[in-house]
Amino acid sequence: MKDTGSIKLKATLLVEGINYEEEAVEEVGSTYKEQNHGLFGWDFENHTGLLLPDDLCLPDGTVVQFRFNSGSPYCVKKINNDLFLFHGEEETCRVEWIKRPEFYTSYTSNGNEMIKIGQVGGEDCLFYCYNNYCSHFSHNKECLFCNLVSTSKTYNSVLKKKDYHDIGEVAAAAWAEGMVNHILLTGGCFKGEKEVEIVSAIMASIKKHTGFDRVPGTILPSPARGDDLLRYFETGIQAIGFSMEIWDDRLYNAMCPGKAETTSHNEFLNSIKTAVKIFGAGNVYGVFVMGLEPRDTFLEGINVLYGEGANVVPFVWSPNPGSRLEGHRAPSPDWYTDVIREAAGIACESGVPPGTENHCYRCDGNNLLHDALKEKGIV
Numbered sequence: 001m002k003d004t005g006s007i008k009l010k011a012t013l014l015v016e017g018i019n020y021e022e023e024a025v026e027e028v029g030s031t032y033k034e035q036n037h038g039l040f041g042w043d044f045e046n047h048t049g050l051l052l053p054d055d056l057c058l059p060d061g062t063v064v065q066f067r068f069n070s071g072s073p074y075c076v077k078k079i080n081n082d083l084f085l086f087h088g089e090e091e092t093c094r095v096e097w098i099k100r101p102e103f104y105t106s107y108t109s110n111g112n113e114m115i116k117i118g119q120v121g122g123e124d125c126l127f128y129c130y131n132n133y134c135s136h137f138s139h140n141k142e143c144l145f146c147n148l149v150s151t152s153k154t155y156n157s158v159l160k161k162k163d164y165h166d167i168g169e170v171a172a173a174a175w176a177e178g179m180v181n182h183i184l185l186t187g188g189c190f191k192g193e194k195e196v197e198i199v200s201a202i203m204a205s206i207k208k209h210t211g212f213d214r215v216p217g218t219i220l221p222s223p224a225r226g227d228d229l230l231r232y233f234e235t236g237i238q239a240i241g242f243s244m245e246i247w248d249d250r251l252y253n254a255m256c257p258g259k260a261e262t263t264s265h266n267e268f269l270n271s272i273k274t275a276v277k278i279f280g281a282g283n284v285y286g287v288f289v290m291g292l293e294p295r296d297t298f299l300e301g302i303n304v305l306y307g308e309g310a311n312v313v314p315f316v317w318s319p320n321p322g323s324r325l326e327g328h329r330a331p332s333p334d335w336y337t338d339v340i341r342e343a344a345g346i347a348c349e350s351g352v353p354p355g356t357e358n359h360c361y362r363c364d365g366n367n368l369l370h371d372a373l374k375e376k377g378i379v
């Protein structure tokens with residue numbers, strides 16, 4: 001039977017990209033939320049000078065990242081003030097852009113544009129990249145799927161390094177307008193800096209400005225280990241993630257040459273086990289790039305991590321411009337749909353709390369696991 005569900009459609013749109021008619025994007029950047037390239041670029045082609053939507057919602061509330069591809073058979077058109085997704089000449093469904101946060105037009109007391117400090121991911125996740133920097137690029141050992149440097153050079157749209165006080169003010173503004181429910185915090189650090197100290201100062205500012213004792217959300221630091229895990233917990237963030245990227249050890253070494261030199265597969269696993277003891281089951285994430293390894297090794301990773309009490313966020317890979325894999329092709333939408341449903345079955349059977357107070361299906365336009373769990377009644 002042909003699968004016409006939202007998971008399959010979302011997988012298709014992430015793998016094929018989306019085109020648009022001019023009229024459909026007229027209010028993007030004013031009424032609706034535009035892309036701001038806070039970290040990576042996820043489109044199939046760059047679009048400097050053009051404001052394009054960050055994401056869209058399908059009729060059942062599924063959030064889909066907008067990955068621009070002028071050659072995609074999928075196109076968003078505006079008809080009588082409503083937006084519709086078309087496949088060729090055939091209407092697929094109605095869609096909606098997500099409203100633009102009010103704080104995007106505000107400034108911090110330091111005079112910085114709030115939009116250049118924090119951005120909203122999906123419908124409710126306040127995203128900060130505290131340092132747009134990764135040392136692996138300078139040694140030509142960046143992860144093969146990563147376009148951090150190219151995105152930053154192409155758009156230069158956010159402040160590379162953010163002031164802690166500004167970050168707190170943006171959190172206060174975002175929560176005050178009632179749009180966000182969690183934060184996602186990531187970054188890197190320069191030689192001589194201690195990342196956990198940076199995060200500690202940022203979290204102190206967010207807590208001060210929002211009044212939270214513990215902040216709902218997730219920190220994705222450079223691979224954290226040892227005593228730092230307890231220190232991250234003490235900053236007041238509720239969950240921590242580990243960007244393992246690829247489960248298969250040999251593929252991980254090949255795809256992530258710089259990262260694999262500094263953190264081995266087993267070090268990641270040991271840190272995740274320790275973090276579960278500190279943060280609690282469900283409050284630790286293994287983060288993967290899904291589509292760069294075979295089904296069996298990906299699912300093995302899902303099995304092991306849920307067995308340890310962790311959750312998993314698998315981002316759907318497609319070949320981003322400026323990455324070493326630009327021009328390659330992602331697996332088929334059917335592959336993504338089948339594999340993610342099997343992963344959701346493993347997650348459900350594990351009994352690990354879904355951690356939706358820290359990261360939920362509304363946060364993620366580029367991950368299918370939350371949607372597959374929602375299909376099973378877990379939201």
Ligand code: SF4
Nearest residue numbers: 134136142143146148
């Ligand atoms: S560790 Fe890899 S994915 Fe992360 S920023 Fe560096 S190159 Fe990119």
